[in-house]
Amino acid sequence: MKPRQPIIITILIVLGLISGAFFMFTQSSEFFSSAIFWVTLVLGGVVVFINNSLNKLIDIKKYNMLTEEEKEEYKRLLKIPYFQRLKQSAVEKQGDKDEKDMIIDHGFDGILELDNALPKWWLGLFYFGVAYCIIYLTSYAFTEFAHPYAEYDKEVAQANIEIEEYWKNAPKITIDNAEYNPDNIAEGKQLFETTCVSCHKEGGAGGIGPNLTDDYWINIKEKGLFKNVFYMVYNGSENNPAMRAFGKDGEIPGRDIEKIAAYVYYINQDIPNIAGGAAPQGEKATWNDAR
Template structure:
């Protein structure tokens, strides 16, 4: 008769498997607080005890049919701790008597073959791997688990929310706190294309609105170019199509800071677009900006 695995060990294995399976589908450990998970554990434990009780009945029935010698050997083996039996089954070399019992009646060149059973640890890993693969494939096919696109979308939304919260917690950008940064030029260009191109044309060369690449400015309320652009975009120009983008709530202080960085870059870091190159003619007075 073979020794059976203790019911406590079976319950422990079942619990570990349930944790793995739940995590594959839920993708977080929040299920540990769910009564459904613990209900599953309790039901599984009850079934394991029922299975063990049935096994005890079958084992007792078989035990009665053993000879006195077999009963003695069985009881002696049963006294060996479970973990010790597992270790012996995996690593202990069988005795010479046992080898004779499992020796296969064929050989070649003096090499004989033994009909050994596969180690239990190997079989356990094999069965676990098989079940895990089946569950993993089902989770991959019917849930969002392990999908790179789904994971990317989830992380992207989390990052977007974190950025939005960060910006919300930051103090608003004002003309006093705004400063030029090359890091804002690219974002400012996108805002410019969305809101300003209709009047100032591509690259700020001017059209309905003035040329933003030359050094002639009709409105010069500030001493530096960057602050001047911020002021005009925020407050607008009375009597013209230039609305107060900031005061009207269309653009935030951070948006205006980025647009001002872009306008500063096309005015100071690039060559002006002349009328011969398609730019609007000078409008206003020549500016003498203070350095940033």
Template sequence: MLIKLFFSLIIIIFIFYVFLECDFDYLKHPNPFSIWIYIISLLLIIISSFLEEIFKNQLSKKKLKKFQSYEKKIKTINHGFDGILELDNKIPKWWQQLFSITIVISIIYFCSFFFTNFANPQFEYKRAYKNQLKKIKEFEKKQPQASIETVKFDKKFINDGKKLFNENCATCHNIDGGGNIGPNLTDDYWINHKEKTLIKNVFYIIWNGSKNNKVMRAFGASGEIKGNDIQKLSSYIYFINKNNNKPKNTKFPEGDKIILE
């Protein structure tokens, strides 16, 4: 009975997923209509299983007699040369039912694969991408992004800022911030100095880019990096700039010497 319930539930979920084009997030948070469909389907399966058990108990004695008489008539196949005696029994019903279920599922899958968007990687990617954008918008509404007016240094942003720095900035400024094709970020020389404080000046440059160097594009204004991530980057750059342990091999100074706090 439990096996039948398990397989029946799988078939119900599979049908919902294929024909209603539902993803697994939908199944985790279904609407009331789908919940009632699940409940009614399971109740019908349970009722049918109980009825089947009742009929089985009533017919058990008759079946036992038939089985005993049938057992005497069981055919055997004697291979002869190897001494193996093979019973010529019929295939069990549960095996036939399981085999039939696999055929039905394969037919459903075949039709859905060729005539619907099921298992279409491009469609699934577009759907997942749209859902991700919706989640990002909802998250941004609940948690406002940092700006040049609200940005501030915070130690808790250093580790996340380091990861973002390695992903976006290390190619030009070196992994330790000592400079490569981009300027050294650990000294007091600045090509761009638009703000009076260090944290805001770094935020401004990452957000608006540099007019002196087109490679340093406007990561924030273009939407490539969000305000909260730029705050994390700015906190990390502030940290390595104010840290007493400077990189050994740094790039030569560029720009004007300005002490920014």
């Protein structure tokens, strides 16, 4: 017969398991202020105490059935502090005397098999693993704990907030500070394809809206081509409401107009007069610095 683990240790383990489970399910330490947590804790404590009292009764019965020698051994073990006893039983080998009790009765050729108890540390780890598994799997399946999709959504939402914040504080791009930058052409092309292609056709060939690849322009509002495109996309056309004021109406921010204008500048200057483009409209423009 061996002395049992002190009740305070059991209480600490139960406290740890309950807190761990609550943390996994709720994903924050706010559960400390919730009534459910404290009720669970009290119930857990009551169960531990009931278990402890039952164990005591069992131990008394068992103790009375021991021989004098075994009683002495039990008393000796009781005197060893708990953690020292734990270490002994966890890592130290059993003595020869213990081994005699463990022999399984099917030895052969003088080789005997012992029915060794599994090491305590191993068993402890195993039970912890089982408990952890159950808590983890249930919280994974039924809550948002450690869920890659939920975590991804959360991070994307946070990143979007940060991007919005960044653009709120970033300097606004207007017709005055917009600049042509060839690095913007690729992104400008994508934006053009989502917003402008319906009227100006693929590559700016012209349809409802005029051909953007020729030298003829209905609206000449700025001296440079790049700024003229920026102006048109920002303010729209006075003659035709189909060409709406994308910038002024807040539909496209200045930083995107800068990119779109870079693309239109590129198709007009670097690959002019697209094959099969719409007939020229307006007058021949001569841009001063072409930007």
